Amino acid sequence: MRKILFALFALLAVAGLSAQEFTMVNGAEPTSLDPHAVEGVPEHRIYTALFEGLTINDPRTNRALPAVAESWSFSKDYKTCTFKLRRGTTWSDGVEITADTVVQSWLRKMDPKNAFQYADLPAMYIAGAQEYLDGKAGPESVKIRAVDKYTFEVQLVGPIPFFADMVSHYAFAIVPLHAIEKYGTDWVKPDKMVSNGPFVLSEWKPQEKIVVVKNNKYWDAKNVVLKKITFIANDDINVGYNLYKSGAADWTEAVPLELMDEAKLRKDFHVAPQYGTYYYIFNVTRKPLDDARVRKALAMSINKNDIVNKVTRGGQIAANGFVPPSTGYTPAKGYGYDPATARKLLAEAGYPDGKGFPTLSILYNTSSSHKSIAEFIQAQWKENLGISVNLLNQEWGTYLDTRSQSHNFDIARAGWIGDYLDPSTFLDMFVTGGTQNDGLYSNKTYDELLQKSRETSGNERYQLLMEAEKVLIDQDMAILPLYYYVTQNLIDTDKWDGWYPNPLNVHPWKFIRPKK
Amino acid sequence: MSDEVILQVKDLKTYFTVDEGIVKAVDGVSFDLHRGETLGIVGESGSGKSVTNLSIINLISTPPGKIVGGEVLFHGKDLLKMSQNEIREIRGNKISMIFQDPMTSLNPFLRISTQMIETIMLHQKIDKKAAKEKAIEMLKLAGIPAPEKRIDQYPHQFSGGMRQRVMIAMALSCNPEILIADEPTSALDVTIQAQILELMRELTRKLGTAVILITHSLGVVAGMCDTICVMYAGRIVERGRTEQIFESPRHPYTQGLIHSVPRLDQETKDRLYSIPGQPPNVIDLPDCCPFYPRCEKAMDICRKKYPPVTSFEHNQSASCWLYAKETQNV
């Protein structure tokens, strides 16, 4: 009996170590497996296993790599992009993917009747798409077409040189319309689901796990090494961390703040700059926050290095500018820690030594780390400016409502992670009347600069965007950047190959494989 | 009454340890019980009469109580030295008990049948059916109407008097040699008390059962008992045949007790007599007559030493310095 048990254990151990199976702690239960219905990081990771768009992200640089499209080219003015589809790529049931599949997929995403969130992302860039999404025109107005069976052409609203990078996003997903037609919303269930990525769905236990196995019909199947990936659904980052530490998972990305110091000592803890910023929104319609001098004084009296080193402690980078730096783009200089100048500015605005300054409040959604940061800033303003602020925490739904619907706040915590590697994903937010312009900032110059940027390309476009950020930050201090996010991942890169830290934190599964 | 002694209690001592010290609840009690005799143990609350009887069948829970000395010889065998198994053979079988409060002495969650049958089956080697018949018969004897129906009811469906009848039926169901009745009527309505006592007398006579009747009421013992032991502060202060005790009580305490019984045959103009003062606190009692603070005839010696037993005619005896004159001068 003991021998049998021992043998069983040995077998289990081998199976557990079997390096062709991969387990990751994926965060919250995915809201959907339908690529057009998803939003959020856990869903994105499952999407990259099951599906491929025209392009996928390079695991190091996040730039476009060929996928369903084997090549692409732009017209001279960068307003038309033509994708050449790989011949013979099929769905996991063998049905071929053609240019028409792409057209119909994208139209499905933007069909106003489907009411898919994120449908505005493609609609923002594809000529005629916004009208379709708004219900003002039919699908024929959308300027996408199948030139021939393997050629797909998009006309853009302006010169968009990063369009090929962008189409790796799930908002541009290609979906198996034949299966959707057949099964309706049930098409994502394990026994029915058809996909075109390196993996296919094998098991879906809601609130527990999703298991995908290698797709032998995948066009590049010979280069996919993993046989099985398990995505564990969890809502408690402590368990996720423990699962990883105990060896039950190979990859997790959330580390509890209180265990950060322990995690930082680990060799398999990877911290890398992320394309995202943590910031405070000023409600610029409220006194005294309508005065740029006040906003600057508030910004200059915070020691952001202390925030990242003493409060968040996870390798975040103190930010004075808003847009994270990237190749060819230098963020606005902003204002560093300078309490003396801050006091002077506050005095100029009519509040010498903080006298007469009303008690504002900082709004944040309930979370211990947001609270720690707000408390630190509260103390800094008290110490450096002599002003008092209240802290106001609200649960997520209420906070979102206060911040984006009623705008009934003074200063609110916010964070944004870019959907794709382009400064516009940050700067577009603050145009007058923009849906994410929760501080109700409005500046004509800024709006014009952004409008102009949409009509230009290349270096000229970047200059316009940098100019716009200078208006937003250096001139108006409409929002208060605090730090640039970093990606935090726990994965043993001595064991796994093909996984690299990158700014979008996107890690296509086809490249991940055990190290020899 | 036969002259065969079936139970001999010799110098029984049961102490309780409490936070304040040691309570000598029973402190050197001795008495004999003859076959068929009805013995009354009389005393105020806290005089140790109940503890005496629980000690006899070794039911004192330890802690806090402990039987620290003495012997209880049942047919010559010391019950206190018996193993748990041996004494369980005796309990409920040869010696059974009924208690003061019939409302709480029956298990409210079990049918009367369950509670009676388990006793009968435990001590008599008969099957369940026979046991039930026996139980019904006992209930009938005890004066329960429609016993075959009522036996399947629960205690709460019986009145207090009826429950005490059930207790009596249960206690006598194994034909015990001794029935210890601890204040069997004090919780009952006065009208019912007489009925229950009458029932006990009748049944025990019929079955030849000896009875130890514990009570605080001399009125109860007067009609029931052959002999009486009067207890005060854990000791027997006077004993004798019932007629003797009532006729010529020796101990001032006994006299006081008798004096305080309301009598129907005398016209009472004065208030009913009551013994002055309170029963003593029996914690760490010094060597003295514990009654002296309340005694109208108290002397110096009463305060210093416990009086020896003085015997009188007709087997009457008392512990009081009034009668121990020769030692008084020592």
Add this chain to the structure above:
Amino acid sequence: MARYFIRRALSVIPTLFIVITLSFFLIRLAPGGPFARERDVPEAILQNLLKRYHMDEPLFKQYLRYMGDILRWDFGPSYRYRDLTVNEIIDHGLPVSMSLGVISLALAVVGGIAVGIISALNQNKWQDYVAVSVAVIGISVPLFVMGPVLQLVFGMRLKILPIGQWVSTHGLKAIILPAVTLAFPYFAYIARLSRASILEVLRSDYIRTARAKGLKESAVVWKHVLKGALLPVVTYLGPAFSGIVVGSIVIESVFLVPGIGRPFVQSALNRDYTLIMAEVVVYSLILIIANLVVDIIYGLLDPRISYK
């Protein structure tokens, strides 16, 4: 008895009706809605979403529609989990939550009573001291501390039990840690409760009677003590089961148990109205039924209570 049962069962209907109606309007009073995002949903999409889920209709009409659906036991689509209907989510999670709850309750009751008996029968001896100390820990340590501590000890250090996930991944041993954690405070309370109540019953007159009848101590305990002593425990079963059901919401997150507790939390945070409503209905039903069952058990145990 049967009539009593039917009457109690019927009384569930108005209770549920009130619960559903209140919840329906209360959750819509909370700020925000199911489609609020940090990145705002464009107006055109929002309008289509509202139309899709009939949220563009007047509130009262939505309410009538909802009541109609619920009569057919149709909870509608989840706003958050687009691939699943609310019924599917409940069908997936309820058996898991129920088995966790029932196992935990069983552990708490059986363990608690056993420890209560041992410590009452060994009052003021070492067994009693150990049991009382364990009970104090159980009552004072919250679930969200107890869970991770057990994970650390049995999952990380000793590596004998899985840290999380459920039967489909780890087999039956996946139940042990969450069930033990969930049961612990109730186990501790029941142990204390039954200890106290056994001690009280042991001092009662009818136990003295039972002993005077010559019954063995084991027969005294099993036959005469327990039935009366366990009544307070039965009374506590109602609150205990509610507590376990609510506690399982925490436990499910800590141990990654795929029950209905985690979607409940998520639905509340995300204003997933249909899912919140279904969870409220299901939890209310569980609690109402549990209380009914407890009442019936109590009546069966205590002959003094009769149902008319």
